[in-house]
C-alpha cells in the first residue's frame with residue numbers, strides 16, 4: 001500500500017509508504033524540501049494537507 005502525494009502549487013507528485021513521514025518520502029523521491037530537525041521540533045518542513 002502506498003499513498004499518493006501531490007505538492008502544490010508545483011503539481012509534482014510521489015508515493016509514500018505508510019511507515020514513512022511525508023518529509024522522508026519526499027526526500028527519498030529526490031525532492032528538495034526545506035527541513036531542519038527531521039523530528040517535528042523546528043517546523044521547517046511544515047505544510048498543509050489540502051485533501052485526503
Ligand code: FES
Nearest residue numbers: 036038040043045
Ligand atoms: S524538519 Fe520538520 S519539524 Fe523540523
